[in-house]
Amino acid sequence: MLKDRVALISGGATGIGEAIARLFASQGAHACILDRDLAGCRKVAESIVSAGGKATAFGGDVRRREDIAPWVESAISSFGRIDVLVNNAGVYPRQAFLDMSAAQWDEMHDINLKSMFHTLQMVLPHMVARRAGKVVNISSVTFHMGMALLTHYVASKGGVIGLTRSLAREMGEYNIHVNCITPGAIKVDAEAKVVTEEQAQAWMASQCLQRRIMPLDIARVCLFLSSELSDGMTGQTLNVDGGWVMH
Ligand SMILES: NC(=O)c1ccc[n+]([C@@H]2O[C@H](COP(=O)([O-])OP(=O)(O)OC[C@H]3O[C@@H](n4cnc5c(N)ncnc54)[C@H](O)[C@@H]3O)[C@@H](O)[C@H]2O)c1
Structure with missing residues (x-):
């Protein structure tokens, strides 16, 4: 479905981003993965390549334009274009609002939201020039419901939805x-750092579907939004x- 498409995916060393990279590569895309965990990123890329797919790993922090630039420039110099950008990298540490420092608030927004500003400013000119492109931003269902201990996170994820809506209006004339x-409670390794098994089970009990939603479930919808099916x-x-x- 993405044969020979060039897809940039941030946060692809683990979890949802890894699943997106693997699924995209299985569908013929060249997955250019960036993560601050370079070793993990390389492992994913190598395993995609050894399975016959196409992938490249980049180490970098999405908060830093100087880290994003080589990722974007390498795709342009190797392939001449970027077809898909998935802004997925993100963090979700818990913190009570009254104990939260301004630095914690800023760090959350820098990683989850401002990173998209940096990346999009570097990628979109290439898409505008070709009058084509697909961007998928990863927010969170918590924006629709609110969640204690995650005020900084939920605010940043609401920003992602606002960014998506306004950018869609600005980019429509360029066919971008x-x-x-907005993923729900997804079963990833990182979950165990912030949520107990009981809490995860209680969330699942509130779902209509009585099974854990997996990274592949998100990757499949991301594939839909990155392909002609969602034109x-x-x-x-x-x-x-x-x-x-239900939203
Ligand atoms: N897992 C869930 O239940 C869930 C629910 C809703 C939304 N999300 C969102 O999905 C996205 C992926 O989350 P996940 O659950 O797969 O988490 P994860 O921790 O498994 O993966 C996130 C990846 O992003 C990378 N990363 C973090 N900060 C970075 C930075 N500054 N620069 C570069 N890379 C960075 C990490 O190294 C990691 O490989 C996030 O945006 C998260 O907010 C996850």
Whole structure:
């Protein structure tokens, strides 16, 4: 479905980003993965290549333009274009609002939201020049419901939806599609650092679908939003949460 497409995916060393990179590569894309965990990123790229797919690993922090530039420039110099950008890298440490420092608030926004400003400013000129492109931003279902201990996170993820909607309006004339996914409680390794098994089970019990929603479930919807199947859509936010929140 993405044969020979050039796809940039941030945060691809683990979790949802890894699943997106693997699925895209299995569909014929060249997956250019950036992560601050370079070793993990290389492992994913090598395993894609050894399975017959195309992938390249880049180490870098999405907060730093000087880290993003080589990722973008390498895609342009190697392939002459970027077809798909998935802004996925993000963090979700818990912190009570009254104990939160301004530095914690800023760090959350720098990683989850301002990173998209940096990346999009570097990628979009190439898409505008070709009058084609697909952007998928990863937000969170928590924006629709609110969540204690995550005020900084939920605010940043709301910003991602606002960015998606406004950018879609600005980029439509260039045939650039900008959409968003709000994942629910996804079973990733990082979950165990912030959520107990009991909490995860309680969330699942609130879903319509009585199974954990997996990174591959998100990757499949991301594939849809990155392919021609979604050519009539832009500015939209798709909830992939097993029917936890209906929005
Ligand atoms: N897992 C969930 O339940 C869930 C739910 C809703 C939204 N999300 C969102 O999905 C995205 C992926 O989350 P995940 O659950 O796969 O997490 P994860 O921790 O498994 O993966 C995130 C990846 O991003 C990378 N990363 C973090 N900060 C970075 C930075 N500054 N620069 C470069 N890379 C960085 C990490 O190294 C990691 O490989 C995030 O934006 C997250 O907010 C996740």
